[in-house]
Amino acid sequence: MLTQMIIRKLFNLRNANKRNNLKLSQRCFSSHLPELTKNRYSVKRGNYAVLTEDHKQFFIDLLGSTRVITNPDECLSYNVDWIKNVRGYSTCILKPKTTEEVSNILAFCNDNRIAVCPQGGNTGLVGGSVPVFDEVVLSTSLMNKIYSINDTSGVLVCQSGCILENIDNALEEHGLMAPLDLGAKGSCHIGGNVSTNAGGLRLLRYGNLHGSVLGLEVVKADGEVIDLLSTLKKDNTGFHLKHLFIGSEGTLGIVTKVALQCPPKPRAVNLAFLGLQSFEHILRTLKRAKQELAEILSSCEMIDASTLDVCTDNLKLKSPLSQYPFYMLIETHGSNNEHDQEKLNKFLEDAIAEEYILDGTTTNEINKMKHIWDLRERITEGYTKDGYVFKYDVSLPIEKFYSIVPAMREKLANEDTVRISGYGHLGDGNIHFQVSAREFSQQLLKKIEPYVYEYTSDLRGSISAEHGIGFRKPKYIHYSKSSGSIKIMKQLKTMFDPYGILNPYKVLP
Amino acid sequence: MARVLVGVKRVIDYAVKIRVKPDKTGVVTDGVKHSMNPFDEIAVEEAVRLKEKKLASEIIAITCGPAQSQEALRTALAMGVDKGIHVEVSGPEYETLQPIHVSKILAKIAQNEKIDLIILGKQAIDDDSNQTAQMTSGFLDWSLATFASKIEKGEKDVTVTRDIDGGHEVVTLKLPAIVSADLRLNEPRYATLPNIMKAKKKPIQKLSPKDLGVDTTPRIKIISVEDPPTRQAGQIVPDVDTLIAKLKEKGHC
Ligand SMILES: Cc1cc2nc3c(=O)[nH]c(=O)nc-3n(C[C@H](O)[C@H](O)[C@H](O)COP(=O)(O)OP(=O)(O)OC[C@H]3O[C@@H](n4cnc5c(N)ncnc54)[C@H](O)[C@@H]3O)c2cc1C
Numbered sequence: 001m002l003t004q005m006i007i008r009k010l011f012n013l014r015n016a017n018k019r020n021n022l023k024l025s026q027r028c029f030s031s032h033l034p035e036l037t038k039n040r041y042s043v044k045r046g047n048y049a050v051l052t053e054d055h056k057q058f059f060i061d062l063l064g065s066t067r068v069i070t071n072p073d074e075c076l077s078y079n080v081d082w083i084k085n086v087r088g089y090s091t092c093i094l095k096p097k098t099t100e101e102v103s104n105i106l107a108f109c110n111d112n113r114i115a116v117c118p119q120g121g122n123t124g125l126v127g128g129s130v131p132v133f134d135e136v137v138l139s140t141s142l143m144n145k146i147y148s149i150n151d152t153s154g155v156l157v158c159q160s161g162c163i164l165e166n167i168d169n170a171l172e173e174h175g176l177m178a179p180l181d182l183g184a185k186g187s188c189h190i191g192g193n194v195s196t197n198a199g200g201l202r203l204l205r206y207g208n209l210h211g212s213v214l215g216l217e218v219v220k221a222d223g224e225v226i227d228l229l230s231t232l233k234k235d236n237t238g239f240h241l242k243h244l245f246i247g248s249e250g251t252l253g254i255v256t257k258v259a260l261q262c263p264p265k266p267r268a269v270n271l272a273f274l275g276l277q278s279f280e281h282i283l284r285t286l287k288r289a290k291q292e293l294a295e296i297l298s299s300c301e302m303i304d305a306s307t308l309d310v311c312t313d314n315l316k317l318k319s320p321l322s323q324y325p326f327y328m329l330i331e332t333h334g335s336n337n338e339h340d341q342e343k344l345n346k347f348l349e350d351a352i353a354e355e356y357i358l359d360g361t362t363t364n365e366i367n368k369m370k371h372i373w374d375l376r377e378r379i380t381e382g383y384t385k386d387g388y389v390f391k392y393d394v395s396l397p398i399e400k401f402y403s404i405v406p407a408m409r410e411k412l413a414n415e416d417t418v419r420i421s422g423y424g425h426l427g428d429g430n431i432h433f434q435v436s437a438r439e440f441s442q443q444l445l446k447k448i449e450p451y452v453y454e455y456t457s458d459l460r461g462s463i464s465a466e467h468g469i470g471f472r473k474p475k476y477i478h479y480s481k482s483s484g485s486i487k488i489m490k491q492l493k494t495m496f497d498p499y500g501i502l503n504p505y506k507v508l509p
Numbered sequence: 510m511a512r513v514l515v516g517v518k519r520v521i522d523y524a525v526k527i528r529v530k531p532d533k534t535g536v537v538t539d540g541v542k543h544s545m546n547p548f549d550e551i552a553v554e555e556a557v558r559l560k561e562k563k564l565a566s567e568i569i570a571i572t573c574g575p576a577q578s579q580e581a582l583r584t585a586l587a588m589g590v591d592k593g594i595h596v597e598v599s600g601p602e603y604e605t606l607q608p609i610h611v612s613k614i615l616a617k618i619a620q621n622e623k624i625d626l627i628i629l630g631k632q633a634i635d636d637d638s639n640q641t642a643q644m645t646s647g648f649l650d651w652s653l654a655t656f657a658s659k660i661e662k663g664e665k666d667v668t669v670t671r672d673i674d675g676g677h678e679v680v681t682l683k684l685p686a687i688v689s690a691d692l693r694l695n696e697p698r699y700a701t702l703p704n705i706m707k708a709k710k711k712p713i714q715k716l717s718p719k720d721l722g723v724d725t726t727p728r729i730k731i732i733s734v735e736d737p738p739t740r741q742a743g744q745i746v747p748d749v750d751t752l753i754a755k756l757k758e759k760g761h762c
Contacts, residue, residue, distance in 0.1 A: 021534075079636065119753075184557065187561040273699075316528075318696070320698070320699035320701075321699075321701065345705075349704055350708055352702055352706070359701055359702060359703065359707075360701065360702040361700060361701050361702060362702065362705065363699065363700075364542070365522060365524075365542075365545075366522050366523075366524035366525065366542060366544075367522075367523070367524050368699065370524075389569075484629040
């Protein structure tokens with residue numbers, strides 16, 4: 001038993017563990033700081049108050065000096081986003097622990113016209129989680145209490161600053177699991193997930209947060225606490241307000257508590273990693289997987305060869321297969337391993353016999369599955385080592401899912417880029433597509449945008465499938481939303497936050 | 510070219526949290542994820558590499574245990590082992606199966622199969638005995654190198670680098686010999702689909718300890734299995750001075 005523990009450590013060491021990496025790289029700000037957002041992009045500071053000593057004193061009186069961070073070095077990591085695309089210069093980070101404190105902070109900021117940037121785990125990929133100028137950062141990192149987990153109903157109630165992985169570990173003790181899973185789970189907060197309506201790796205099976213969030217507690221810009229914290233599966237009384245806050249990226253209110261519907265942790269998990277010749281073959285395999293794995297299919301992801309290189313070259317991870325133009329991960333969740341394995345093996349044997357797939361490996365050993373998942377989950381991290389990443393997250397009709405990559409390669413053929421590639425949630429029609437370059441360049445940016453958005457819009461896709469609009473995309477929102485719907489969004493914003501203190505410069509044009 | 514025997518044991522997956530049975534007779538295994546003992550996987554990988562280098566002619570994997578143990582054999586076959594032997598031991602007999610019995614079984618099979626080299630995991634991560642390689646060597650009177658981090662096979666001998674405290678020891682053994690594998694020996698491969706499919710057609714021979722003339726009467730009695738003591742919760746102190754004061758108070762400095 002003891003060796004069991006020691007070996008776990010050793011094996012983890014050997015595979016230079018991932019979660020730690022994620023946390024570390026987030027905190028490790030070396031020479032490569034992005035230029036200040038206000039200089040790189042042409043944005044004008046809103047007419048908000050400039051923070052005074054008196055303001056700061058109010059926060060210190062409210063939270064105590066240890067929960068008000070003003071030291072510039074310590075402020076830095078709250079000012080730069082995870083993929084180092086944007087940088088603000090806030091000099092005040094607030095760390096409330098309770099809803100009441102959040103309410104007091106917002107009421108004060110609202111009265112004094114102080115702009116506020118809500119921040120969870122700061123893993124957002126569209127520049128929404130860091131200040132653009134000097135907004136006060138309201139970090140939920142100390143709002144990390146889990147209040148209850150109900151074994152029978154599967155309902156978890158917690159504060160919004162709980163880290164997703166901690167929630168998942170707590171649920172495991174009850175035979176449950178979190179309804180979403182993503183590469184950032186070691187750092188992202190459930191409040192951040194709710195606010196971005198994060199999708200993740202198993203949306204295909206477990207649906208999105210509009211389905212699994214049962215209730216929320218939210219604080220409005222003026223400090224009023226709105227109790228929407230239902231734990232009921234069914235509740236058709238009036239308008240379904242919680243949905244407004246799911247995916248509104250901190251622009252309508254601050255999420256303080258979350259009630260989540262959590263599925264049972266599957267007893268049987270199997271994972272296959274496959275090598276394929278072409279995107280055609282991927283489509284055929286997807287279709288077959290849906291038909292033949294049906295109710296046990298829990299994830300279906302794809303990675304192209306150039307993307308896998310960021311894991312093998314930049315992060316030195318090992319791929320279990322030799323090289324192929326495309327790769328797929330197919331995962332099953334079920335209750336009976338014999339049944340699942342038989343189904344999966346039959347599916348794979350047929351696929352190999354009919355030459356849909358060229359090679360592959362399958363496993364249900366926990367650690368082997370983790371290593372294979374690393375090849376998918378650590379892509380975002382691996383990409384950052386290329387230099388600057390222009391990152392896009394679009395939904396496209398499934399037949400056209402991959403077409404954007406060759407189109408972009410053609411368009412940028414003469415530009416100085418490191419890599420143009422795509423991977424993503426194939427089962428959901430959501431591709432993560434990126435161009436990396438050694439450093440940021442306006443010229444390159446102009447070649448990519450708005451071209452990608454036009455391309456997506458022409459195919460009636462979405463210019464942001466799951467990462468949101470944040471700071472990077474407000475001016476492109478019209479590619480996916482009609483002017484009528486943008487108008488209503490603006491009206492709602494004015495109603496919830498008349499002075500626009502919550503996450504300004506984000507989401508709405 | 511050598512004929513190689515590897516032992517594979519099905520154990521609770523090392524990533525699973527272990528729970529002790531309430532009556533303290535052992536740990537909960539029902540409904541718990543099992544996998545091949547990681548050290549055995551390393552042994553299998555090493556044998557397969559020898560075969561790929563044309564230094565081994567045939568690899569046989571053996572497992573002792575209930576029906577489910579065949580999973581470990583199938584994994585080994587998919588990694589490149591040629592043939593499996595399943596010595597079926599189940600129920601209470603398996604619960605009290607001990608290294609001495611397994612060693613006798615291994616020794617017998619090594620003789621029957623005219624084995625030149627046995628590679629075993631240095632220990633199984635469930636009972637942590639670290640005895641099987643040693644005892645097998647005793648029964649066969651073959652030379653033994655434990656804790657191998659490197660194996661180089663010659664014509665009539667095998668040179669093994671051993672992980673020892675503070676360094677390495679290099680020993681050369683005459684064949685036939687036994688080597689036990691340590692963590693650093695290699696990184697096991699993933700079985701690929703074509704090989705998993707091929708493995709289904711590879712033979713698994715079923716035997717019982719009786720067929721091999723091995724008596725499995727237990728020699729050791731387990732009195733009680735208990736959780737390690739839980740660590741006491743830490744305490745957060747506001748500053749260094751308080752820390753030093755506390756440490757002094759408890760006589761630590
Ligand atoms: C490695 C990696 C993998 C990822 N994988 C996926 C994926 O598979 N699917 C996916 O959808 N996304 C993915 N993302 C991006 C995703 O949006 C975030 O990881 C996550 O949902 C954000 O949570 P966070 O706590 O880090 O929020 P932050 O980044 O801190 O904030 C995100 C937005 O929400 C707002 N916000 C945060 N907390 C609150 C709150 N309590 N109340 C109101 N507003 C708030 C912020 O102002 C900001 O606009 C990934 C990111 C990384 C780095």
